Amino acid sequence: MKYKPLDCPPSVNIPSSVDVIGFTTHHTPAGATVHCIKSSELDLVRISVVFRAGSRYQHHPFTASATVGMLAEGTASHTSEELSEMLDYYGIYYNTSIDRDYSIITLCCLNKFLDKTLDFLTEILSEPLFSEKELAVYASKRKQNLTVERTRVDVMATELFWKSIYGENHPYGKSSPETAYDTLTTDHLKRFFADHYNIENSFTVVSGNIEPGFVDRISAAIDTLPHGQKADCPIDKPCSVSYAKIDKPDALQSSLRMGRVLFDANHPDYVTMQVAVALLGGYFGSRLVRNLREDKGYTYGIVARTGCFEESGYLVIATQVSSQHTRASIDEIFSEIEQLRTYPVPDSELDMVKSVMIGEMMRVLDGPFGICDVSIENIQNNTDNLRIEQIVNTIKQTTPDDIMRVARQYLNRDDITVVIAG
Amino acid sequence: MIDYRRKVLSNGLTVLAHRDKATRMAATNIIYKVGSRDEEPDRTGFAHLFEHLMFAGSRNAPSFDDPIQMAAGENNAFTNNDYTDFYITLPQDNIDIALWLEADRMCGLNINEDSLEVQKKVVVEEFNERYLNRPYGNLWLRLRPFVYKVHPYGHSTIGLSPDHVKNATLEEVHAFYDRYYAPDNAIISIAGNYDYEQMFDMVESRFGQITKKSGEKRILPQEPPQTAPQTLTIEADVPASMVYVIFHMGGRTSDDFVVCDTISDLLSCGNSSRLYQSMVKHKGLFTSVDAYITGDIDPGLFIAGGYVSPDVDPQKARRALMDELEKMCTQRVDAYELTKVQNKFESNILFGEVNIMDKAMNLCFYEMLGDISLVNGELDRYRAVTPDDIIETSRRIFAENNTSTFYYLKK
Numbered sequence: 001m002k003y004k005p006l007d008c009p010p011s012v013n014i015p016s017s018v019d020v021i022g023f024t025t026h027h028t029p030a031g032a033t034v035h036c037i038k039s040s041e042l043d044l045v046r047i048s049v050v051f052r053a054g055s056r057y058q059h060h061p062f063t064a065s066a067t068v069g070m071l072a073e074g075t076a077s078h079t080s081e082e083l084s085e086m087l088d089y090y091g092i093y094y095n096t097s098i099d100r101d102y103s104i105i106t107l108c109c110l111n112k113f114l115d116k117t118l119d120f121l122t123e124i125l126s127e128p129l130f131s132e133k134e135l136a137v138y139a140s141k142r143k144q145n146l147t148v149e150r151t152r153v154d155v156m157a158t159e160l161f162w163k164s165i166y167g168e169n170h171p172y173g174k175s176s177p178e179t180a181y182d183t184l185t186t187d188h189l190k191r192f193f194a195d196h197y198n199i200e201n202s203f204t205v206v207s208g209n210i211e212p213g214f215v216d217r218i219s220a221a222i223d224t225l226p227h228g229q230k231a232d233c234p235i236d237k238p239c240s241v242s243y244a245k246i247d248k249p250d251a252l253q254s255s256l257r258m259g260r261v262l263f264d265a266n267h268p269d270y271v272t273m274q275v276a277v278a279l280l281g282g283y284f285g286s287r288l289v290r291n292l293r294e295d296k297g298y299t300y301g302i303v304a305r306t307g308c309f310e311e312s313g314y315l316v317i318a319t320q321v322s323s324q325h326t327r328a329s330i331d332e333i334f335s336e337i338e339q340l341r342t343y344p345v346p347d348s349e350l351d352m353v354k355s356v357m358i359g360e361m362m363r364v365l366d367g368p369f370g371i372c373d374v375s376i377e378n379i380q381n382n383t384d385n386l387r388i389e390q391i392v393n394t395i396k397q398t399t400p401d402d403i404m405r406v407a408r409q410y411l412n413r414d415d416i417t418v419v420i421a422g
Numbered sequence: 423m424i425d426y427r428r429k430v431l432s433n434g435l436t437v438l439a440h441r442d443k444a445t446r447m448a449a450t451n452i453i454y455k456v457g458s459r460d461e462e463p464d465r466t467g468f469a470h471l472f473e474h475l476m477f478a479g480s481r482n483a484p485s486f487d488d489p490i491q492m493a494a495g496e497n498n499a500f501t502n503n504d505y506t507d508f509y510i511t512l513p514q515d516n517i518d519i520a521l522w523l524e525a526d527r528m529c530g531l532n533i534n535e536d537s538l539e540v541q542k543k544v545v546v547e548e549f550n551e552r553y554l555n556r557p558y559g560n561l562w563l564r565l566r567p568f569v570y571k572v573h574p575y576g577h578s579t580i581g582l583s584p585d586h587v588k589n590a591t592l593e594e595v596h597a598f599y600d601r602y603y604a605p606d607n608a609i610i611s612i613a614g615n616y617d618y619e620q621m622f623d624m625v626e627s628r629f630g631q632i633t634k635k636s637g638e639k640r641i642l643p644q645e646p647p648q649t650a651p652q653t654l655t656i657e658a659d660v661p662a663s664m665v666y667v668i669f670h671m672g673g674r675t676s677d678d679f680v681v682c683d684t685i686s687d688l689l690s691c692g693n694s695s696r697l698y699q700s701m702v703k704h705k706g707l708f709t710s711v712d713a714y715i716t717g718d719i720d721p722g723l724f725i726a727g728g729y730v731s732p733d734v735d736p737q738k739a740r741r742a743l744m745d746e747l748e749k750m751c752t753q754r755v756d757a758y759e760l761t762k763v764q765n766k767f768e769s770n771i772l773f774g775e776v777n778i779m780d781k782a783m784n785l786c787f788y789e790m791l792g793d794i795s796l797v798n799g800e801l802d803r804y805r806a807v808t809p810d811d812i813i814e815t816s817r818r819i820f821a822e823n824n825t826s827t828f829y830y831l832k833k
Contacts, residue, residue, distance in 0.1 A: 001626050001627065001630050003626075006529075009483065010518035012493045014492070014494065015515075042775075080693075087692065088691070089762040092769070137706070140732075141709045144661070152557060251555055285485075298543075298547070321547070322547055366446070367777050
C-alpha cells in the first residue's frame with residue numbers, strides 16, 4: 001500500500017449543483033391535491049397532510065394545537081386506546097405538528113401496512129370525537145408540560161422575543177398563560193375542526209416507495225374530508241419594542257435573543273439575507289461562534305438564523321451566556337453586526353459560507369423524507385422544488401457588496417430588539 | 423439490513439465499509455474506545471473535555487472545521503460513558519478531506535494551553551446550560567452516584583462538578599491522548615457510493631501510516647450486587663414532582679438487554695403501552711411516564727417513572743408503578759402484545775437506517791460491542807424473546823433488594 005502523506009491535503013471539490021427531485025401532482029376525485037415524490041430505496045411510505053389551521057386562526061388559546069393533537073384521541077368507531085393499539089401493533093409512526101400558520105399530520109409505515117395506515121387516517125379525518133374526558137386528560141398533561149417548560153430561561157426568552165418583535169396581541173407574537181387550558185372546551189375544538197379541516201384548506205405530500213395503486217388508495221382516504229373554505233384572515237402589522245427583560249436573579253446563565261421582523265420567503269432579498277446571517281452566526285465557523293465561544297468562552301453555543309411565517313419573516317440571534325458576561329456578549333454581537341455593515345467580507349470566507357449552505361441543502365435533500373419536508377415548505381410558499389435551484393444560484397452569485405448592502409439595509413442597530421431572560 | 427465489509431489494518435485500526443448506491447453523499451464515523459467510565463475519580467468530565475480539544479487543529483490541518491466547511495461538509499462528536507464518537511458527512515467527491523483530517527488528528531493533534539483554557543470555559547458553560555441552569559438538569563448528576571457505588575458509571579459524562587474540568591492540566595491532556603487516541607483503540611466506518619476495495623484503499627492510504635500504541639487496558643471496578651432496597655429524596659424549586667424506580671440489569675450484549683428492552687417497550691413504547699394507559703389515561707397519577715434501559719456496555723439500569731400529576735402523593739404514584747412491574751413478574755404476556763412490540767421494533771430499525779450517517783454509526787457501534795454481525799441480527803434476538811423469558815427476567819430484575827427509588831420533589 002502506498003500511503004498518501006498527511007502533509008499533503010486533498011483538494012476540495014465545491015459542488016456546483018444540487019440534485020433536485022420534483023414532485024408530481026395529482027388531483028383526487030373530490031378535488032384534493034396530492035403531491036408525490038417517489039424513491040425506492042426502502043419499503044416505507046410517508047404521508048403528510050397539511051392544513052391551514054395554525055394557531056393564528058384560533059379564537060381561544062391552544063385550540064389549534066389541541067385540535068390536531070386530539071385527532072387520534074377517539075373517533076366514532078374506536079376509542080383512543082384502540083387507535084393507539086392499531087398504530088403500535090403495525091409499527092406505524094404517527095406525529096402531528098403545529099405552528100402559527102399550519103398543522104401537519106404525518107404517518108409513516110412499512111409498505112405492507114399501508115391499508116391499515118389509511119384506515120386509521122380515514123377515521124381521524126372523518127369522525128374524530130373530541131370527548132370531554134379525553135380533553136381533560138390532554139389539557140392537564142399539556143398544562144403541566146408547559147409549566148415545566150416555562151421555568152427554562154431559553155423558553156422564557158423565546159416567548160418574550162416573539163412578543164417583543166410582533167406585539168403581544170399579534171398572531172405571530174402571542175403567547176397565552178397555562179391557565180387558558182382550564183377554559184378550553186370541546187366546542188372550541190369541534191368548531192375549529194369543522195372550519196379548517198377540509199379539502200380546500202389542505203394539501204397532501206406522499207414520499208417513499210410509492211407502488212402502483214397507492215396514490216388512488218391514499219386519495220380515497222383524503223377524500224373523506226368534507227368540502228369547505230380556504231382559511232383566510234388578514235394579519236395585523238407587527239408592533240415591536242426595542243428591549244425586554246425577565247429577571248431571574250439566581251440564574252447562572254442568561255438566555256439572549258436579538259433580532260427583528262424581516263420579510264417572507266418570496267422577498268427578493270430573502271436568500272441574500274440568509275447568506276449574510278449565515279456568515280454572522282449560521283455555522284460552526286461563523287463570526288459569532290468564533291468570537292463568543294471559541295475566542296472568549298462566554299457560551300456553549302450561539303446561532304443566528306432567518307426564518308419565515310406565511311406572511312412575515314424574521315432574524316433571530318440566540319444564545320445562553322454566563323450571567324456575568326451578558327452585557328459583554330450583547331456588545332460583541334452588535335460589534336460583529338457592525339463589522340458586517342462596514343467592511344466587505346473576504347472572498348475566502350464568503351466561499352466557505354456558500355459551501356456550507358449548499359452542503360446543508362444536499363444533506364437535507366439526501367433521502368425521501370428530507371425531500372418531503374422541503375417540498376412541503378415550497379408548496380406553503382406557493383412555489384415548487386425548482387425554487388431550490390434558484391436558491392442555489394442566488395447563493396452562488398452573492399458578492400461581498402450584496403452582503404454589505406443587505407447588512408446596511410436590514411441590520412441597523414436601532415431596528416434590533418434585545419431580549420434577556422436570566 | 424446493512425451490507426458491509428470489514429478489515430483490520432496492520433496497525434490495529436478496524437475498518438468497516440458500506441456501499442450505498444442511492445446517494446451522492448458520503449460519511450465517516452470514528453469511535454475511540456474511551457468514555458467517562460475510563461476517567462480518574464478526581465478528573466471526571468475529562469473524556470468529554472478532550473472531545474472538544476479534538477477540534478483544535480492538528481499538525482497538517484491548523485483548522486479542523488475550515489476544510490470540512492469548504493468541502494460542503496458537516497461534522498460533530500459526542501461522548502458518553504463508554505466511548506467517544508466523531509462523525510462527518512460531505513459530498514462524495516470530498517471523502518478524502520474527511521479521511522485526511524481524521525487521520526491527522528489521530529496522530530498529530532495540536533494541544534496547547536490557549537485552546538485548553540477556552541474549551542474549559544466552553545465546557546463549564548455547557549455544564550451550566552444543560553445541567554445546572556435548567557429545571558431537573560441535575561437529575562442524572564444525583565441519580566448516578568445513588569445507584570452506582572463502585573462502578574465509574576456513578577458519574578455523568580459532563581463530570582461530577584465544573585471544578586474537575588477547571589483543574590485539568592496540559593500534561594493530563596497529553597497523557598490521555600497518548601493512551602487512548604490510537605488506531606488500535608479505534609474503529610472507523612466509511613459509507614458512500616464506492617466499490618468496497620476502493621473504500622478500504624482510501625482509508626488505508628491515510629490511516630495505514632499511523633503507528634499503533636498498544637496502551638494498557640484499564641480494568642474497571644464492577645458494581646457488586648445491591649443487597650437492600652434504597653431511597654433517595656431531594657427537593658428543588660421545580661414545577662412538578664418526579665418519581666423513578668431504578669433496577670440494576672445486565673450489560674449490552676447479555677440476554678438481559680433484549681428481554682429488558684422488550685419489557686420496557688411493553689410498559690411504555692407508544693400510547694397503547696401499559697404505563698401510559700394505566701398511569702396517565704386511566705388513573706391520572708402521572709402526566710407523563712416512561713420506562714427505558716440505559717443501554718450501557720457494562721451492566722446498566724432499568725428505569726421507570728415520570729412526572730407525578732399535581733395533587734397526587736408521589737408515594738402513591740410509586741406504588742401504582744410498582745404494581746405494573748409486579749404484573750410483569752406474575753402474568754404471562756399474551757402473543758398479541760408481544761408481537762406488537764416486536765413489530766414496532768422492526769419499524770424502528772427500518773426508520774433508523776434511512777440515511778448513510780445512521781448506517782455508518784451503527785457499524786462502528788456493533789463492532790465496538792465485539793460482534794459486528796449483531797448489526798443485522800438484533801431483530802432476530804427480539805423476535806426470539808418468549809413470555810417465559812419476560813417473567814423470569816422480571817422476577818430477577820424487579821426483586822425488592824434490587825430496587826432503588828428516587829424522589830425528585832417540588833419544594
